[in-house]
Amino acid sequence: MAADATTLTEKMRAALRISSTSEKITAEIEDCIAACKADLANDGVKAIDEGDALIIRAVTLYCKAEFGYNDKAEKFRQSYDTLKMRLALSQEYNTAPPVSETDTEGAESGA
Template sequence: MLEKIKKTLRITSAAFDEEVEDLISAARNDLKLAGVITEKADSETDPLIVRAITVYAKANFGFDNPDVEKLQKSYNMIKCHLTLSQEYTQPEVTTP
């Protein structure tokens, strides 16, 4: 996930790896707080989870980003859609 997000942020060095990892963790935790079960879907490949994390990182990386508001709204919209979907919020039921 780190390399994918770095590519999206157009980062080629390892200088910001710790900050990007923190953003990825923060996005996952924010989704969990909203009720999204990120473990249910393969969060490394699930397109909606990956997109949410990507947009979160783009909105929160760096200081001088003119698109912060637009990106934050986009992230909140994706998060809202995920929280409204049973596929992402209901635990899997296993039968004995």
């Protein structure tokens, strides 16, 4: 089993120190991950790669804040908000991937 085979859900389960694999807990973790991605996208982060270390850190901070990890939810939320702001301001994360010249939005030409 390769180390990179670990899913983001499993990484969050480990970060939150949750050993249970119940479907309800797994669904809650996955909902939290999806909410974090939506929040990042809403604030201008366009490059959300689940393998990127800073994206993983942002998701971890978000999940720890949402789960109230170690009664330090507010500190995790502040750290998440700071990282989110830095990602949104970074050209590496706020620039949409280039569109291929063969991509078209419609079949009509400008003729």
